[in-house]
Amino acid sequence: MSSKKNDTRVNILRATWKLLESGQGKAVRMSDIAKRAGISRQALYLHFKTRTDILIATTLYVDDMNGLENRLRKSREANTGHERLEAFIDAWGKYIPEIYNVSKALLAVLDTDAAAANAWKGRMQALREGCHAAMEAVNNDGMLSPNFTLKKAADILWTLLSVRNWELLTQDCGWSQEDYIRNMKQSARTLLVK
Amino acid sequence: MSSKKNDTRVNILRATWKLLESGQGKAVRMSDIAKRAGISRQALYLHFKTRTDILIATTLYVDDMNGLENRLRKSREANTGHERLEAFIDAWGKYIPEIYNVSKALLAVLDTDAAAANAWKGRMQALREGCHAAMEAVNNDGMLSPNFTLKKAADILWTLLSVRNWELLTQDCGWSQEDYIRNMKQSARTLLVK
DNA sequence: CTGTCAATTGACACAGTGTAAAGTTAATAA
């Protein structure tokens, strides 16, 4: 099952992960990854076509390791729409710091690398669907704010919960993680729920 | 008054501006700017130390040409805090599309270029002060939402009005400019005003 | 013994930024 090729692949992803996690924003080069993975730089190209491919694969790997799917699934089990919304914000809000450093590498090339932009877009699509589902649950309870259509409400929630907003609030404004979660719940409730 | 050196400098900034405006996201190289400005690539370095310096100077130049200062000042003349908040959102919201393309070039290197990050931070600091002042006016009317401290309210408004959020809502979610302005006013009011 | 898979070494093309040096041109000043 675990072919040698696959082992090395995972090895590369873990090396990238660790580097992004510890490097604190510094650009990680192919040669850095190779060194950390204990293979030659050229060997990286036996497993991935481009640097961006490695970054993308790493974010997916990290999602996997952290069980993003499960975390979000749990929010779907809530009874009321409002509870579901809160659970969703809670799950995602607690998730962001775990992926932030890795995601940042992808965010950094988003504006210049079409492949990265595409991958990120897809990844955020999942979140967007989660937002939409949560707001739909609120709507089904008849509790959606009359100020917004369902679509607009979902868009706003999605924007509110963006990684860049988390970055702004916790890094630039100095909010604690608790502040962030509490205020996002508060805001979503005030803004979107009747 | 208008030395030859200064003329060329402005010439470079206008060339950069036009390229960013029309290039639609494509990376603008030093050679592109030089060609457009009608000078040699090397001459650029007689006026600016680095590419980032040109980008920074261009954003400042564009702010200047568009009269950002004046636009924001007008919002300060409103009578009530709430009116002031609305005027502020209106002014800034209408301003974003005018600077978006130019700003995007700076945003694109934000995560890799410390000088760019610094410049952007400073530029956003002005907006942040505007947000704080607007919320202070609301607070002085005794109309600040009891859900937030003044500082937190200003932080939220600042985050809400970020260029990245405008980008998300208008580009990814397909909102029109009118949608954006209307919903931002609506949201700020619901969220931050009693 | 042979084939093949994973990886290695070393060389290289390419893009883009930034540096360096020597030469041109036109205005300015003595």
Next chain:
DNA sequence: TTATTAACTTTACACTGTGTCAATTGACAG
């Protein structure tokens, strides 16, 4: 007039980082 200076040009090159290519090695499977 001649000398000087500022702005700019041309040519060349160093540097970084990505990605490609070809020849080679070592292991191990049939």
